[in-house]
Amino acid sequence: MSDIYSFVEGTTDQVVFDVLKKALQKTHNLTFEGQIVNVKGKNNFRSKILDTLKPEFDPGEPEHYVRTLAFRDLDADEERQDVVASFESLARKLLARWQLEPQFSPLTSWTNILAIDQAPTEDRPGLRFVLHIADPPHLEELNLKNITTDCYVLAVALREPVLGRFAQQAGSQSDTLHTLITREVPQTIMDREIAFDEDKDFLAAYLCAARFWSVKRTEEKERLLNIVLDRALEHGPNDFWSIFASWKVAIEEAVR
Amino acid sequence: MIERLIAHRFRGIRKGVMEDCAKFNVLVGPNNSGKTAVLEMLYLAAVSGREGGLVLEDGSRFEARAPLRHDFLGYRPLPRLWARHGQSSNWEKSPGGVTEEGALWYQLKDLPEAHPLREFRIAPPLGEAGYEIEGFDQEDVQSIALFTLEQPRALPAEMAPDWLSAEMQPEDVRLAYLWYPDFVFRGQSDQQTPLDHLAIWALEGVDQQASIQIDPARVMFFDFHVTHAHFHRRFWEFAYDAVPDWYERLAQAMGRVFPDMDEGRVEINPVPNDREAALMAGDVRLPGRRRIRIDNFGDGARHAFKVLTGLIALAETVDDEHPGLFLWEDPELFMHPSTLGRMLDEVVRLVQEHPIQMFVSTQSLETIAHLTYQASKHKGSTKDLRAFRMKLKEGKLILATFKYGNLISWLQDGMDPRFWGVSDTLLSYRMGGSQ
Numbered sequence: 001m002s003d004i005y006s007f008v009e010g011t012t013d014q015v016v017f018d019v020l021k022k023a024l025q026k027t028h029n030l031t032f033e034g035q036i037v038n039v040k041g042k043n044n045f046r047s048k049i050l051d052t053l054k055p056e057f058d059p060g061e062p063e064h065y066v067r068t069l070a071f072r073d074l075d076a077d078e079e080r081q082d083v084v085a086s087f088e089s090l091a092r093k094l095l096a097r098w099q100l101e102p103q104f105s106p107l108t109s110w111t112n113i114l115a116i117d118q119a120p121t122e123d124r125p126g127l128r129f130v131l132h133i134a135d136p137p138h139l140e141e142l143n144l145k146n147i148t149t150d151c152y153v154l155a156v157a158l159r160e161p162v163l164g165r166f167a168q169q170a171g172s173q174s175d176t177l178h179t180l181i182t183r184e185v186p187q188t189i190m191d192r193e194i195a196f197d198e199d200k201d202f203l204a205a206y207l208c209a210a211r212f213w214s215v216k217r218t219e220e221k222e223r224l225l226n227i228v229l230d231r232a233l234e235h236g237p238n239d240f241w242s243i244f245a246s247w248k249v250a251i252e253e254a255v256r
Numbered sequence: 257m258i259e260r261l262i263a264h265r266f267r268g269i270r271k272g273v274m275e276d277c278a279k280f281n282v283l284v285g286p287n288n289s290g291k292t293a294v295l296e297m298l299y300l301a302a303v304s305g306r307e308g309g310l311v312l313e314d315g316s317r318f319e320a321r322a323p324l325r326h327d328f329l330g331y332r333p334l335p336r337l338w339a340r341h342g343q344s345s346n347w348e349k350s351p352g353g354v355t356e357e358g359a360l361w362y363q364l365k366d367l368p369e370a371h372p373l374r375e376f377r378i379a380p381p382l383g384e385a386g387y388e389i390e391g392f393d394q395e396d397v398q399s400i401a402l403f404t405l406e407q408p409r410a411l412p413a414e415m416a417p418d419w420l421s422a423e424m425q426p427e428d429v430r431l432a433y434l435w436y437p438d439f440v441f442r443g444q445s446d447q448q449t450p451l452d453h454l455a456i457w458a459l460e461g462v463d464q465q466a467s468i469q470i471d472p473a474r475v476m477f478f479d480f481h482v483t484h485a486h487f488h489r490r491f492w493e494f495a496y497d498a499v500p501d502w503y504e505r506l507a508q509a510m511g512r513v514f515p516d517m518d519e520g521r522v523e524i525n526p527v528p529n530d531r532e533a534a535l536m537a538g539d540v541r542l543p544g545r546r547r548i549r550i551d552n553f554g555d556g557a558r559h560a561f562k563v564l565t566g567l568i569a570l571a572e573t574v575d576d577e578h579p580g581l582f583l584w585e586d587p588e589l590f591m592h593p594s595t596l597g598r599m600l601d602e603v604v605r606l607v608q609e610h611p612i613q614m615f616v617s618t619q620s621l622e623t624i625a626h627l628t629y630q631a632s633k634h635k636g637s638t639k640d641l642r643a644f645r646m647k648l649k650e651g652k653l654i655l656a657t658f659k660y661g662n663l664i665s666w667l668q669d670g671m672d673p674r675f676w677g678v679s680d681t682l683l684s685y686r687m688g689g690s691q
Contacts, residue, residue, distance in 0.1 A: 003677040033677065037669050051665035055645065055656040058276075061676070062654070 004034035004254050007049055007070040012149045014038045015225040017071065020247055023233055023240075028248075032255045042073065046090050057094050060125040068129045069254040071247075073148040080133055084114055087131050091116050098124050104131060111135075113250045132250035137243055141182045142202060150199035155243045157206055157228045158182070161236030166210040180209040257469065257579070257613050258298065260460040262423045263653065265441035265452060266434070267293040272653020273423060278642040280607065280631070282624055283617040284674045285646035290653050291617035294646070295477065295583045296337055297457045298615055301432040302581045303333045304404040305472025308392075311359070311377040318411070320403045321472070322360075322378055322396070328476045328580075329566055330488025334436070335399050340481050343438065346398040351435075358391015360400060364435055366453040372412045373433070373454070378403055401436035417451050424458045431458045443651050470613070474580035476570050480589050483559045486527050486535035486551075495569035496524075502568060509564045510540070513598045514557060519543050522550075524565070538565065555590035560599045563587075571606040579611035588620035597626050604630045608637065624673060628663045647676055 008014050017036050024030040039048040049070070056066045072083055084104050091102045095118065104114035112135035120126030136151035139158070144151065156162060158181070160174055167174045185205040186196040195201075203221070206212075213219050216227070232240040241248065260275040269290045283291040303323050310320035323333040335345035352362035359379040367374040378400070380391045392400070405411070408431050413421070416431070424431070434440070434455040441455065461469055495502055503522050511518035520542040527535040538550035538561050550561045567582060574580040587603070588596055600623065607614045618624065624643060631641040638660035645656040658666070658673055666673050 035669070035671055037671075048665065051661050052669070052671070055658045055662050055673070058657040060654075060656055061647075061649070 004032050004067045004069055005049075005052060006034055006036045006254075007039055007045060007052075007068070008036060009039060009042055009045070009071065009073055009149075011038065011222060012153060012225060013071045015222050016149055016152065016229065016244070016247065019226065019229045019233070020244060020251065024248065024251060027237075030252065030255060032251075042075070045070065045072065046086065049090055050093060053094055057097060057125060057127075059097065062122055062124055063120050065120055065126045065128050067254050068127070069132070069250060070130070071132045071134070071149065071250070073134045073146070075147075076145045080112075083133055084131065087114075087129070088116075091118075091127060091129055095127060102127065102129075104129075107249065107253065110246050110249055112246055113253060115253055128254060128256075130250050130254040132246060135246060142199075143197060144199055144202075145197045146199065148199055150203055152243055152247075153225055153228055154199055154202055154206070156232040156236075156240060157203075159232065159236055159239045161239065162228055162231045165231055165235070166206075166212075169215050170209070170211045177209045181205045185209065257461060258302070258459050258581070260458075261294065261297060262420055262458040262460070263294075263297060264417050264420050264454075264456040266297050266455040266457055267439055267441065268648055268651065269293050269653050270441045270443055270651025271419070272655070274644060274653070274655055276642065276657055277613075277615075279613055279640035280604070280627060280642070281613075281615045282627060282641075282643040283615065283646060284619070284624065284643060286676070288648065289646040290648050291646060292585060295585060295615060295617055297432070298459070298581065299327075299475060299477045299583050300333060300337070300402055300434070301404055301430055301457065301459050302470045303327050303472050303475045303477075304402065304430075304432065306390075307381040308403075309379045309381065310403055310405065311379050312372045312412075313375050314372070316412075317379075318405055318408060320378060320405055322392075322400050322403050324472055325396075325399075326488075326490055328474060328491065328570060329478075329482065330491035331477075332399050334401055336477075336481070337439075338436075340479065341438070347401060347436065348398065350397050350401065352397055354392055354394055354397055358393070360392045360396060362435070364453065367450045371450045372415055373450075401439075402432060402434040404433070405431045414450070416456065417449075420456060420458065425460060429458045429460050432456065441651055469579055470581045471574070471578035474570060474574050474578055474612075475583070476566050476580065477583040477585075478563050478566060479585040480559075482566075483555065483562055483589065486537050487524060487562075487565070489526075489534045489536050491566075491569075492524055492536040495565075495573070499569050499572040502572075505568050506561075506565055509568065509602050510561060513560050513564070513595060513602060517542060517557075522561075538562070556592060556595055559590050560595070563599070564602060567603060567606050571610040571612065574611050576611055579613070582607060582612050582614045584614065584616045586620075587616055587618060588623050593622045596620070596622055600626045600630065604634075608634060619674070621672060621674065624663065625667050628660065628667060631660050632664065643673060645673055645676065 006017060008017055014036055037048060037052060039045050074080060088104055100118060102116045102118045104116050107113045112133045114131045116127060116129040118127040134147045134149055137155045139155060158178060163177055164174045167177045181202060189196045207224055212224055216223060259277050263269050263272045268288060283294060285291060304321040305324050306322040308320050308322055310318045327333050339345040351364060352360055354360055359377045361377045363375050364373060407427055409426050439455055507520055507522045520540050522538060522540050524536050524538050526533060527537045539547045540550055541547050550558055570580050570582060631637045641660045643658040643663055647654045
């Protein structure tokens with residue numbers, strides 16, 4: 001069984017990763033050990049990964065792979081190649097003792113998944129570093145300015161198997177909730193010249209329309225995410241695995 | 257200060273380099289990962305301060321040192337290690353003897369005839385007029401199986417493994433040789449070259465002028481055997497004379513570690529019925545109560561009392577010219593976590609304020625976390641902390657080096673630096689007031 005150091009940007013990624021890890025173990029027989037590290041913001045990836053991983057290369061265990069997985073969002077003002085370059089520089093720093101300059105290569109079928117494979121030798125550890133940059137399914141009806149893991153969850157949440165159950169609990173219909181979440185609530189708010197263009201805004205509208213606070217008696221976003229993902233896995237697994245296909249591939253690539 | 261250890265065939269370690277040591281060093285890792293062996297190598301090399309000369313068959317002579325007859329706590333260095341590994345504390349079948357001139361001679365028959373260390377002598381130092389030379393005697397034959405060479409330039413090439421020669425800086429090294437067979441690594445395809453019959457290791461310092469600097473007489477190795485033993489009178493006599501207010505300081509420290517001993521007094525008295533009058537024991541007097549021997553307390557109190565007794569004495573007798581080395585095996589032994597924390601506070605304070613380098617082996621996450629938290633509290637101390645996660649792979653010492661930033665990051669994220677491989681083990685600890 002592989003050990004993997006996993007780094008995520010925030011709470012949503014952490015919840016998604018945990019759900020995926022359990023689901024992969026249960027339905028795909030893919031098991032791995034490893035505690036996930038929430039770096040709490042994209043600007044902390046570098047310091048957190050260096051602080052966590054440097055001991056493994058100082059000097060670390062020869063003939064042994066250090067496996068690393070990072071899930072990174074892509075904000076509106078960012079270019080993918082810049083994100084890749086910053087992670088490459090980080091990998092170089094990890095391997096600086098041996099003056100190696102590893103480079104990320106995109107996977108053939110997934111351009112948002114990039115990997116470094118610096119094989120171990122008898123004198124030093126190797127590094128297998130998989131970088132997943134968020135590239136969720138396009139949500140046509142929403143005009144989102146950023147690309148984050150919340151988009152993936154929103155995509156799952158707006159599919160009928162999940163939305164239908166929330167509608168039922170709220171005493172409404174899926175179509176009604178869908179319209180509320182994607183058009184009416186955003187429009188009402190934007191009419192007052194309040195910005196409504198992030199995936200998080202739409203998740204908040206989702207919470208509101210589904211009467212989540214009243215029905216579940218909690219306002220915790222993690223709780224909503226877990227329920228959305230669990231319902232999707234139970235009632236619409238094909239949708240779930242289709243939307244999170246690149247996450248699954250990234251994890252498989254790190255474990256490999 | 258010791259900055260680097262290069263090891264060749266000492267006990268379970270076939271080969272290994274530990275580098276970037278700091279003032280506070282924590283050794284962690286699974287059982288049989290080499291932690292104790294590292295402490296023992298540091299101890300034996302550092303305590304070797306008895307001057308002499310290594311004289312080879314061809315007459316060449318190198319400045320050498322043998323272990324002191326007694327270490328800081330009054331133990332005979334090699335015999336105490338032999339005893340803790342269940343062996344006789346006298347090497348009856350030592351392959352050596354003593355000459356009329358007081359030199360030790362050795363014949364290592366496992367080495368080829370032509371090898372420089374096949375036959376050698378450890379001679380007393382060359383004295384100047386009026387300088388009294390202390391020769392070796394029969395007791396030394398049975399308790400010395402080790403010499404060290406200080407900055408060994410022009411050493412015959414056959415006297416150091418190639419890889420070790422390539423690693424070490426001869427101008428800044430103390431090189432130790434040990435020929436006690438049970439302390440020499442034995443592996444599956446081992447002992448193919450003459451030097452494989454010896455344990456050889458090098459300590460390097462950060463100060464190029466004075467090598468590793470540690471004063472051999474200021475080396476304190478504290479393990480659980482010391483917890484369960486009485487003090488040697490030799491140690492007591494030295495410390496009683498040298499340390500002002502020794503008992504008062506000890507009483508105050510014990511009061512801070514064990515609040516119910518606050519306002520108690522301590523003293524150290526001869527052990528009754530000790531025919532040789534060589535042993536001393538600690539006594540505690542609590543207000544309104546009769547004197548209680550420390551060995552009648554629980555093991556945790558005994559541990560704290562004895563380690564603080566020694567460390568207070570060590571701290572008060574070191575200076576920049578005579579820096580000390582404190583080696584501590586399993587500080588957590590017998591200790592409740594809260595008591596452990598308070599004892600570590602005392603220890604860190606004593607080490608922090610004095611020229612003492614500390615190496616601790618531990619299995620305790622509380623010890624790691626507490627030392628990390630202590631480093632965060634003392635300005636400028638974060639650079640003084642290292643943790644080395646260790647393991648042995650076919651005898652090769654594998655290390656992962658944690659600096660303060662690594663440790664704090666791991667601990668705050670609930671990760672366990674003791675484990676090789678990422679662990680899902682759930683942890684429950686608190687990083688003091690840092691969160």
